[in-house]
Amino acid sequence: MSNYTPKVNDYVIWDEYVQGWVYFKCSEYITIELLVKPKDEQNFIDCNLHKNDRVLVLCYQHQWDELKYIKSRKSIYDDDQVQAKI
Numbered sequence: 001m002s003n004y005t006p007k008v009n010d011y012v013i014w015d016e017y018v019q020g021w022v023y024f025k026c027s028e029y030i031t032i033e034l035l036v037k038p039k040d041e042q043n044f045i046d047c048n049l050h051k052n053d054r055v056l057v058l059c060y061q062h063q064w065d066e067l068k069y070i071k072s073r074k075s076i077y078d079d080d081q082v083q084a085k086i
Helices: 041-046 061-066
Strands: 010-013 019-025 029-038 052-060 068-072
Touching: 019 052, 052 061
Parallel strands: none
Antiparallel strands: 010 019, 010 068, 019 029, 029 052
């Protein structure tokens, strides 16, 4: 059982298949960003609120003790990428 409390911009591993940056946090859950890819031109024209598509996984508060903290970044604009082995 871990005392770790996740924060936005922490890199975490949940299990052997789920690892990524904490993208959002509220009192009930966090989202873990698994994949980011640029939108194609038509997708961006249709919805230009964001430049990228993201794949996010929900991790509820009762599951936070299953997370393994790896590192933190200052912001989403840091180019420091973690290459963790699965």
